[in-house]
Amino acid sequence: MVAGEVKNTLGLELPNNSIAPLWPARQGPGWRQELASAWSLLQQEEYVYFSLLPDLSRHILPVLGSCGHFYAVEYLAAGSPHHKALFPLDDAGQAQAISHIALSFLDMVSHFDSDFSHRLHLCDVKPENFAIKRDFTVVAIDVDMAFFEPKMREILEQNCTGDEDCNFFDCFSKCDLRVNKCGARRVNSNLQVICDKIFQHWFSSSHRSPAISPQLQLQLQQAVQECAHHGDPSGNSWTASSSVFWKLRWLLQATLKELQEVEK
Structure with missing residues (x-):
């Protein structure tokens, strides 16, 4: 039953041992209440994501605990277009x-493309849906509009x-007029949208x-433009990505190297 609910929610089939944390073991006098709480939590798509995916990717927040139909994750300040750098x-x-x-x-893009049994598509990319940890790791804090490939195909x-x-x-x-x-x-990619909505601002x-150096900044600017607007004649941008x-x-690593040299 739980596996079916997860498949319906995420469009993803998972082994039973990986979904065990979502369902209480049948023991103790409070089992029925725990069952009701677990079922109400399972109806919340974000809870399922946050419960199952952090073990597979550091770019997803883990659930810290739950009570009834409420659950808690680490508090991190979200991005905002009002911040000069989009993030605090x-x-x-x-x-x-x-x-x-x-x-x-970029690491998150790579993880979401290849870490799971299906590609994870981000359909609402904006600063407010991400936060930055102290070590500069990007985490998705709002995944209401994130879909694995099977679900994405149904939607499109x-x-x-x-x-x-x-x-x-x-x-x-793309529309097949025939x-x-x-x-x-999907004919665009997570990378393309992140370049368009995040990187172009920076x-x-x-x-x-x-x-x-001006030369490196120009190269980076041009690469971001290429990224935001790339695509092959068939309209499929995954190869170009x-x-x-x-x-x-490479350009970002070169930029960091230059900045670190200045500090010396």
């Missing part, structure tokens, strides 16, 4: 912090009269750091 960062060392955070975003495969009908928030598909049906395959001509991913990673 000190002005001192901000360029270095942003480079670390950008690398963690809708009737359409044009490509605009196939856009589900930040997850896009059958007036959206393709089940790495643009209006946000230059005197501590980084791989090359721009490694380019961004």
